[in-house]
Amino acid sequence: MNAFVFGHSMSGLPIMGYRFGSEGPRVFILGGVHGDEIEGIWATHGLLSKLAESFDFKIQLTLVPVLNIDGMLARERRNSRGIDLNRNMPSNDWTSEVATERYFPGTQAGSESENKALVDFLASEKPALIISMHSWKPMLNINGDCRAAAEAIASKTGYVIEETIGYPTPGCLGTYAGLERSMPTITYEVERGLDQASVLRDHVPALLNGLRFMETSR
Numbered sequence: 001m002n003a004f005v006f007g008h009s010m011s012g013l014p015i016m017g018y019r020f021g022s023e024g025p026r027v028f029i030l031g032g033v034h035g036d037e038i039e040g041i042w043a044t045h046g047l048l049s050k051l052a053e054s055f056d057f058k059i060q061l062t063l064v065p066v067l068n069i070d071g072m073l074a075r076e077r078r079n080s081r082g083i084d085l086n087r088n089m090p091s092n093d094w095t096s097e098v099a100t101e102r103y104f105p106g107t108q109a110g111s112e113s114e115n116k117a118l119v120d121f122l123a124s125e126k127p128a129l130i131i132s133m134h135s136w137k138p139m140l141n142i143n144g145d146c147r148a149a150a151e152a153i154a155s156k157t158g159y160v161i162e163e164t165i166g167y168p169t170p171g172c173l174g175t176y177a178g179l180e181r182s183m184p185t186i187t188y189e190v191e192r193g194l195d196q197a198s199v200l201r202d203h204v205p206a207l208l209n210g211l212r213f214m215e216t217s218r
Helices: 038-053 069-074 113-125 147-157 173-179 196-214
Strands: 002-008 014-020 026-030 060-064 129-136 139-143 185-191
Touching (some): 002 113, 129 173, 139 147, 147 185
16 A cells, blocks of 8 residues: 555645555545545545555555545535535536535636646546545446446445436536546445444445456456
């Protein structure tokens, strides 16, 4: 495992990343885009702990457990400037219009330092699969050619696989990477309200199963 600084938050805090493996498909797992979706953050930290003990996958994995570190510390969906990072990505459908303050996208696409680091990483690495950990209604929302990987995860959770999350999400990672740049993206919505023990018991093994599947997708 190699730890590195992925980027910095708008308040200047480091966003940590962790690299595993040196061969095989590139996989990127991202957590904490929304700082108040703690279930997804528990899953990414649980995965990190498991992989730090042992990593035997033939993939190149980058794991960023918490992108929105300021939001997590404040128990807030948005970043320290009140911007929803998953509405601020510079996708073709980005808009400054917003129905409620909770989803405020900012006044310019890709304006936030957290997303600038994310955009730079994606341009450099071009992962074969992105898994973005959230929490809401139990679901695997797929953008791009990643249904088989989602099925490997769903085999451990029973979660439904959907091509739409059910409402407009302009400026989101799934559109930016999965639909517009051929980097298949799974938005993994862990059931909100689960206790930490249940998240670690059910969702860390599901993520590991997804990683194991990726060994075969060269």
